[in-house]
Amino acid sequence: MPISFLRRPEAIVVVVLAIAMIGIGVVNPAFWSLDNQFGLLRSNVVIGIMALGVLLVMISGGIDVSFPAFAVAAMYLTVKGMIQFDYTGVALPFFAATVIGLLLGGFNAFCIRAFRMIPLIVTLGTASVVRGLLLGLVGTSTINVDKMPPQLIDFGKTDLVNLTLADGSRYGLTAMILIYAALALAIHLALRYTLIGRSLYAFGGAPEAAARVGFDTRKTLFFAYCTAGALAGFAGLLHASMIWLANPRDFVGFELDVIAAVVLGGASIFGGKGSVPGTLLGVFLLVMIKNSLIIMHIDTTWQQVVVGLVIIGATTLTAWRDRKRVA
């Protein structure tokens, strides 16, 4: 049992995570407070949902740098629409944001499939198109808390448990973590037990072989990018409801964090590798490292350097792991 566990790609993340947690806890025991842990889990939700989408894309052997732009477009358009029509529900807006993301993701898949172009370059282009259109035509001003639809804010405020600190201030564990868990479970099951999920691994491992054994590779590709877009759109609106404002310039550079988290979780950019549990761990590790710089009294200007080093370290490990397999 222990040996088979260590062979799993997630094992290394678990080990790194454990070491990092102990280290941070030693520097500042406040890390272990329930307050801080709840805060960490809360920070996992939005980046984690997006990471699930990127995981699918990376298993298919591609990469997506356009999903933050899609998320911001879905969020801003939906919130604007809610204000415009005085809409008071929450379900329909989330559905709309998801559909906006889905359609944009479909456009990615179309370009990649029809032009046989490298996903990185296609998604760089679509990201620029979507952000440019949003800021150029829809608007550049942030929708602040006083203008935000109150139902959306109330939804984001929902807590699972609510506790009171010694000094009287209240804190809780956001219920959004349940949505994240449900989506993660759905993607996990889809990847493991459905034909389309298995076709992703086959396509990512060897596209030509996948096509020859009869997988509909067009469907596979659209599934990966559409799901990534849909999850990004959903997460975008969720983000707005959790921070109580909608900023059309949000999520700039966010793709780096998400990709870093997915790679940390063991996915390989060459495709065919990666799992939901690994990604969840990768997301948690990245969020924890970024958030803990503050409680470890490290200047926040170092954050970017640390994220970069984490990406380099994780990819080096993955490359080393994959090379050993070949040898």
Place this chain on the structure above:
Amino acid sequence: MKTTGAERGAFDFRRLVNHDDNIGQLLLITAAVFVAMAALSPEKFLRYYNFESISFTFPELGLLSIAIMVAMLTGGIDLSIIGIANLAGVLAGVLFHRLAPGASASLGLSAVAGGIALALAVGVVAGALNGLLIAKLRITPILATLGTSQVFTGLALVLTGGPAIVGFPAGWNFIGNGKIGGVAAPFVIFVALAAGVSFILSRTAFGAKLMLIGANAKAAVFAGLDTERVVFQSYVLTGVLASVAGLILSGRTNAAKSDYGASYLLEAVLIAVLGGTNPAGGRGAVLGVSIAVLALMLLSSGFQILRFSNFLIDFIWGGFLLLVIAINVTRNRQR
């Protein structure tokens, strides 16, 4: 057959246009952009000042585009070029402030030479780091340079603490704003480096190996090429080109910051692809990229004269990139 210089030039040109219709197509696009912009706003676009200002601003983008093209030749990409450029400018700025706290603007030529050496060293070291990760450790270029770009940008942020570093010596500003024989200094640097890279790619063994590796990496290995070394060196070359771009950028604006020119990355990719570079490797030429930069700069200056919003320009660049990809595909299918 021996020919005189002039004849050979003409011969070369005709061969270029006939042989590589990409160059002809590019020249056509450039001419069309020029005519369209001249027709839309003749009194503003067709001024000497407008073209002069283009000759000052286009070398940065041109060098970055050539840098990314070099990385694309082996089927890779370098997303850290902007980070390298900014780090080079920031480190030089930090050096000047250390040498003469409070009076860095009055530093002499020897200090400027030191700054240039430091900036170029940043390019070499950063490029070598990318090359090490990609060629030796076999990390995918996208992820490796995504990571290093964070590190370079982050280091520049740590060094500046956020705000821009200002107060560069006069000699440094000359690099970005001066004139050599009536021609913009950045333009002179660009032409010299573009010619150098063009020579390296088309006339040296290194260039030939690069193209071979890009065209078929496996065949290159079986042919006995030292793939690792060539790829490593190509990323060093990319890093140096990026650092020169950073040098010019900080000289022109008299400032260096960790997040300058963020939009340059997309534009550099667009220009490289527009200029006939195959992002999957094996094909690309400095001449094509140079013409593509010119076309884009004319277009962008025209948009500014027509008072397009910056966001709409972002949209147009992205759309243009997708359009160029689509056109390339349909053209290749027809063959």
